[in-house]
Amino acid sequence: MAEPFIRITNLHFQYRSPEGRVLPALRGISLEIEPGEYVALVGANGSGKSTLVRHLNALLLPDQGEVWVEGLNTRDVTVHPLIRQRVGMVFQFPEDQIVASVVEDDVAFGLENLGLSDEEIRRRVAEILQTLGLWEHRSRPPHLLSAGQIQRLALAGVLVLRPRCLILDEATTMLDPQGRLRLLALVESLNHEGVTLIHVTHHMEEAARAKRVIVLHQGRVVLDGSPAEVFADAERVKALGLETPPTLQLAQQLHRIYAGFPALALHPEDLLAKIPAYPGIQESCPTLPEDHREPSHAPFIEVDNLAHTYLQGTPLAHVALQDVHLRVGEGEAVALMGATGSGKSTLLQHLNGLLRPQQGRVRVGPYHLETLKDVRPVRWYAGLLMQNPEMQFFETFVGDEVAFAPRLMGVKDLRERVRWALEMVGLDFEVYKDRLLFTLSGGERRKVALASILAMQPKVLLLDEPTAGLDPGSRRELVLNLQQLKAHGTTLVIATHHLDDLLSMIDGVEVLFRGRNQMGGVPARIFNGWLSLEPVGLVTPLLYRVAQKLQQQGWPVPWTNEEEGLIHAVQTALRVGHERVV
Amino acid sequence: MSESFEYLRLISLGQYLPLSSCIHRREARAKVAALISIILAVVFSSRLSGLLLALGAALIVLRLAHIGWGYALRGLLPPLPFIILLMGIQMVWVSYREAGAWEMQWGWLRLSQGGVIAGALLGARFAVLLLWLMLGSYCISNTEMVRALRQLLRPLRYVGISSRDVAMGVQVALRFVPYLALLLERIAKAQASRGAVWGTPAGGLVTRVRQLLPILIPLFLLALRKAETLALAMEARGYSNPIAEDSLQLPPWVSADRWLLVIALGLAGAILFL
Numbered sequence: 001m002a003e004p005f006i007r008i009t010n011l012h013f014q015y016r017s018p019e020g021r022v023l024p025a026l027r028g029i030s031l032e033i034e035p036g037e038y039v040a041l042v043g044a045n046g047s048g049k050s051t052l053v054r055h056l057n058a059l060l061l062p063d064q065g066e067v068w069v070e071g072l073n074t075r076d077v078t079v080h081p082l083i084r085q086r087v088g089m090v091f092q093f094p095e096d097q098i099v100a101s102v103v104e105d106d107v108a109f110g111l112e113n114l115g116l117s118d119e120e121i122r123r124r125v126a127e128i129l130q131t132l133g134l135w136e137h138r139s140r141p142p143h144l145l146s147a148g149q150i151q152r153l154a155l156a157g158v159l160v161l162r163p164r165c166l167i168l169d170e171a172t173t174m175l176d177p178q179g180r181l182r183l184l185a186l187v188e189s190l191n192h193e194g195v196t197l198i199h200v201t202h203h204m205e206e207a208a209r210a211k212r213v214i215v216l217h218q219g220r221v222v223l224d225g226s227p228a229e230v231f232a233d234a235e236r237v238k239a240l241g242l243e244t245p246p247t248l249q250l251a252q253q254l255h256r257i258y259a260g261f262p263a264l265a266l267h268p269e270d271l272l273a274k275i276p277a278y279p280g281i282q283e284s285c286p287t288l289p290e291d292h293r294e295p296s297h298a299p300f301i302e303v304d305n306l307a308h309t310y311l312q313g314t315p316l317a318h319v320a321l322q323d324v325h326l327r328v329g330e331g332e333a334v335a336l337m338g339a340t341g342s343g344k345s346t347l348l349q350h351l352n353g354l355l356r357p358q359q360g361r362v363r364v365g366p367y368h369l370e371t372l373k374d375v376r377p378v379r380w381y382a383g384l385l386m387q388n389p390e391m392q393f394f395e396t397f398v399g400d401e402v403a404f405a406p407r408l409m410g411v412k413d414l415r416e417r418v419r420w421a422l423e424m425v426g427l428d429f430e431v432y433k434d435r436l437l438f439t440l441s442g443g444e445r446r447k448v449a450l451a452s453i454l455a456m457q458p459k460v461l462l463l464d465e466p467t468a469g470l471d472p473g474s475r476r477e478l479v480l481n482l483q484q485l486k487a488h489g490t491t492l493v494i495a496t497h498h499l500d501d502l503l504s505m506i507d508g509v510e511v512l513f514r515g516r517n518q519m520g521g522v523p524a525r526i527f528n529g530w531l532s533l534e535p536v537g538l539v540t541p542l543l544y545r546v547a548q549k550l551q552q553q554g555w556p557v558p559w560t561n562e563e564e565g566l567i568h569a570v571q572t573a574l575r576v577g578h579e580r581v582v
Numbered sequence: 583m584s585e586s587f588e589y590l591r592l593i594s595l596g597q598y599l600p601l602s603s604c605i606h607r608r609e610a611r612a613k614v615a616a617l618i619s620i621i622l623a624v625v626f627s628s629r630l631s632g633l634l635l636a637l638g639a640a641l642i643v644l645r646l647a648h649i650g651w652g653y654a655l656r657g658l659l660p661p662l663p664f665i666i667l668l669m670g671i672q673m674v675w676v677s678y679r680e681a682g683a684w685e686m687q688w689g690w691l692r693l694s695q696g697g698v699i700a701g702a703l704l705g706a707r708f709a710v711l712l713l714w715l716m717l718g719s720y721c722i723s724n725t726e727m728v729r730a731l732r733q734l735l736r737p738l739r740y741v742g743i744s745s746r747d748v749a750m751g752v753q754v755a756l757r758f759v760p761y762l763a764l765l766l767e768r769i770a771k772a773q774a775s776r777g778a779v780w781g782t783p784a785g786g787l788v789t790r791v792r793q794l795l796p797i798l799i800p801l802f803l804l805a806l807r808k809a810e811t812l813a814l815a816m817e818a819r820g821y822s823n824p825i826a827e828d829s830l831q832l833p834p835w836v837s838a839d840r841w842l843l844v845i846a847l848g849l850a851g852a853i854l855f856l
Contacts, residue, residue: 059814081820089818096808097815101598101757105725110819139600143760157819311588314653315599354587354771376777384775392772394800405776456776 003071004032005165005196006056012064013051025051027219028065033198035164038191040207040227041200043216044241044471045442049200050092052216053167056198057087070164085114088163092170092469094154095143103145103153104129104138110161128160132186144316146341148179155183165196172201173469176339176497177539184209202471204231204245208266215240227266241473246500246542247271253567258574268542275546278554280577300491301328301351301460305360308346312358320346321515324360333482333492333505335523338512339537344495345387347512348462351493352382365459380409383458387465389449390442398422398440398448399433405456421455422448425481443474450481460491467501475501499523500541504562511536524559587771589763597760598723604838605647610726611733612839616846617718623850624711630699632853633706639849640713647721657716658709665708673701728753750821754812762805769800 013026025048033039043049054060055067058074069087072079091097100106104125111121129135132152142150151174158166166187172180184206191197199210207213213230215223217240223230231237231244234252243249251271254261260276303326310318321343328334336344349355350362353375362369367378386392395401399418406417419429425447432448440448446466453461466482467475483505486492496502499509509526511518513536519526527533527544540548547566550557556576557569600606605613624636644654677685677697685694722730728749735745773796 054814057818059817080822084818084820089815091811091815093811095761096811099757099812099816099819100753101724101760102600105723108725109816109821113820141598141600141760143764154815161819315601315649316597349771352775354775379775379777386768386772386775389772391804392769392800394769394773394796404773404778408777452776 003068005035005037005070006031006033007068008032008055008065010065011052011055011062011067013055013060013062015051025219026055029219029221030065031214031221031224033196035196036191036194038188038197038209038211039199040210040213041198041216042202042204042207042213042242044473047216047241048219049216050169051219053089053169053198053200056165056167057089058083059089081113085161086163087165087167088158088161089167089169090151090154090158090171092173094147094151094171094174097154097157098142098150099157101141102138103134103140103142106142106153107156107160110157114161124160128156132156132159144318147174148176148340151175151179151183155186159190163195165198166190167198167200169200170202170469172203172206174340176537178534178537179340180206181539202469202475204243204472205247205267208245208248215242217241228264231266238473241471243472243476250542250546250563250566253563254570257567257571268545272545272549275549275553278550278556278573278577280573299327300330300332300365301326301493302363303327303347303350303361306347306350306357306362307359308343308350308355309358310346319515321350323516324512325517326510328491328493328508331486331489331491332507333486333494333502334508334510335499335502335506336493336495336510336512337497337499337536337538338518340497341514342512342537343515344512345464346515348384348464348493348495351460351462352384353378354384380405380456381458382460382462383453383456384462385450385453385464385466388469390437390445393437393445393449396436397433398427398435398437401437401448402452402455404452409456417455417457421451424454424484425451426477427451441474443470443477446470446474446478447481450478454485458490460493461485463492463494463496465496466494467496467498479505500543503541503543506561511538513537523561528559587767587774589766589770597719599647599649599720600723601648603647603721605643605721605842607838608842609835609839610722610730612835612842613718613722614727614730614734616843617714617722619846619850620853621711621714621718623853624707624714627707627853627856628703629856630703630706632856633703633710635849635856636710636853637706637713640710640717643717647717649717649720654713654716654720658712661708661712665705668708669701669705672704673697676700724753724756727756754809758805758809761808762801765804765808766797766801769797769804773797 008029008031011026011029012024014022014024016022029052041049041053051060055062055074056069058080061074067074069083072083074080074083098106099109107125107128108121111124116124126135129138132155134149134152134156137145137149142153145153151171155171168187172183175183187197187199188209197210199206201207208227208231210227213223213225213227214221215230215237222240223236227245231248234244234249237244245266247265247268247270251262251265255263258276260279262271262274265271265274303324306321306324308321310320324343324347326347336347338344346355350357350369351364353369353372357370360370364378364382367381369375369378372378393401395404402418402421403414406414411417418433422429422432427444427447437445437448450466463482467478470478479501482492482502486505494502499506503523506523508521509523510520511526518536519531523541524544527540528548533540543561543563543566544559547557547559550570555570556573557566560566560569620636620639624633627633627636641651644651673693674691674697677692677694680694680696683695685692731749731752732745735748738745738748
């Protein structure tokens with residue numbers, strides 16, 4: 001029998017904390033991966049995924065057990081250069097992987113390590129930069145690239161080595177939906193050419209694209225099989241802190257009420273292609289949804305003609321916003337969408353006074369930002385949860401972190417306030433207040449970050465990619481928290497790439513493109529298929545794609561942004577159709 | 583309240599500007615060798631006229647490299663208080679030891695012609711030196727610098743030091759400069775968005791240091807974590823491969839590169855002996 005590409009036997013690995021405590025990360029993993037396989041590796045935050053893949057290119061060595069790559073044992077230090085040439089790896093935060101200060105030099109780094117000729121290096125660098133659409137940025141400094149570009153740069157630096165196996169360690173986290181799809185299409189085409197692909201991801205619809213899904217739980221392999229096999233037991237998957245792909249969930253619900261819907265659809269395309277024609281009598285064509293979002297008499301947040309240029313007056317000046325408008329009513333939830341680098345974060349940072357308008361007007365509640373002297377009240381009034389907020393903790397203990405803002409505000413009963421904030425995000429005050437921040441899991445950290453903003457009791461909550469990098473379980477809980485806050489009357493402005501998670505609570509969508517307003521309105525209007533979303537980096541949420549297809553197949557269902565709503569509409573349509581036929 | 587979080591704006595030192603000028607296009611070793619010779623000349627020159635020449639030359643090279651004077655000179659602003667402080671110390675120090683054509687005394691403070699000249703020379707030397715260093719960082723990308731250093735430091739291998747490792751250390755340190763500024767910006771914004779006050783000059787030294795502390799700790803933690811990931815990523819891309827040690831190949835010199843070096847050496851001589 002031929003040697004598998006990767007063979008892992010009884011792999012154990014543990015981290016040691018500075019105090020000498022042993023933290024087991026992998027507990028007896030045995031796996032074989034054949035050449036050319038496409039594997040998705042999933043598991044809750046902290047399940048050992050990153051630790052496992054780092055063994056595959058000898059970045060970590062086993063405490064116990066063996067890892068073989070094409071017959072080479074990773075314990076043999078002399079073969080490490082060979083292994084690393086064959087197994088390329090892209091990490092989660094692309095900016096941490098960049099070595100050089102110019103794009104093309106960075107891509108050349110690995111080739112120089114291989115000792116290739118200058119001419120060969122130049123040819124291969126040019127080739128990969130063109131393939132990944134970075135050619136015109138080749139002489140720019142990497143820290144000024146957009147998130148999507150820097151992700152592609154990190155990928156280019158690895159692909160240029162022509163590895164036989166590519167590992168993506170949550171490498172799509174920082175990308176917009178189109179960017180993700182493009183990246184996946186690219187690496188999948190490499191897989192068709194024979195490159196072994198291992199994709200570590202929190203997104204089950206991405207995992208479902210693989211031929212094989214491996215689920216890790218507390219350092220052990222608990223499920224291993226085709227996507228259909230692994231996701232068959234929804235309860236089990238949920239208990240592991242994951243979820244079944246949203247497409248599958250929707251398909252199963254639809255199948256339960258009408259057998260004409262496919263029971264097993266893992267990809268949106270599968271489901272859409274198999275949506276049956278309406279069995280009842282078609283009455284009339286559904287109409288295009290109106291823009292129900294009436295301009296409220298007195299918008300709560302008002303942005304007019306806002307423009308912002310970073311590093312103004314230097315050769316590195318960069319226009320981030322131009323002539324931007326935004327209206328948000330009190331108690332509404334509005335999503336800011338658009339490709340990476342379209343200006344969403346910049347706009348958000350204007351709403352709590354981190355950035356002052358260089359041009360134009362910004363009003364948040366009673367505060368006019370363009371004339372305001374002291375911006376601190378605005379920052380408390382409109383709390384901002386920044387991207388990857390857990391990277392910005394500055395205290396040691398959970399309690400202190402949450403108390404930071406209320407202490408500055410001079411809140412009387414600090415303890416009560418911290419208790420309230422922690423309980424709002426579902427963390428027990430007594431259990432968590434004295435815990436060390438760095439010992440928390442990814443989901444818990446994000447909750448503490450949210451609590452530390454909520455502790456200011458802001459009227460407006462500004463969230464920058466709140467669900468990015470969280471496992472499905474934590475994502476569900478976060479969305480529930482936000483729904484509660486909205487029910488309590490908090491106005492929400494959310495910059496996000498993942499509308500699917502938040503869809504049911506969103507009143508309006510504002511799409512930015514290259515720092516300008518592209519379109520705006522109720523979600524159904526943006527995503528009804530009439531507007532072209534691809535150039536602005538968006539993908540229509542699954543629910544709308546299904547609703548649209550149902551309408552095309554003659555089903556009298558309205559646009560809805562809730563799954564139950566759609567299921568209910570299909571049920572009603574079936575009942576009505578049945579009555580007519582009878 | 584004029585708060586600004588654009589720390590990147592403050593570090594024009596260590597900021598490569600990817601322009602295409604007759605200076606930028608020169609071969610890395612020529613640029614590095616030229617820069618080093620001029621900097622050495624500025625350090626050891628003893629006359630104001632030499633420093634003025636170096637200043638004029640720097641302004642001309644800036645123009646040739648398509649870099650605005652304003653941008654470069656702004657880079658001198660952050661270290662200006664230090665320069666002035668050093669100038670003051672030098673003036674007083676020398677005034678006590680050397681007399682000159684004139685002298686002034688207020689209480690314990692004494693200034694003499696010799697002291698004032700020495701102070702002015704010191705200030706001018708620092709300013710010109712910084713200007714040339716900035717010029718170097720605008721026109722020589724880190725990778726060019728690293729390649730050139732690898733070549734120029736090659737003789738070190740006879741004492742058992744790998745010029746590649748030295749050069750890599752320099753490269754990573756250089757790359758972290760703008761990066762730390764971006765990190766600082768993020769942390770400061772996170773704190774400011776919870777009501778911490780930034781950038782306001784209120785408060786004495788102690789208050790300011792106390793303001794800075796909570797930002798430095800997460801900055802260090804983050805920087806360490808980033809450094810760790812960077813090390814992993816470099817390993818993953820085959821950095822420790824021993825083949826790479828001697829594989830360095832550099833583009834051939836053209837006559838413009840030779841001219842650059844000749845002019846730089848001539849200029850260095852003029853700065854020293856003018």
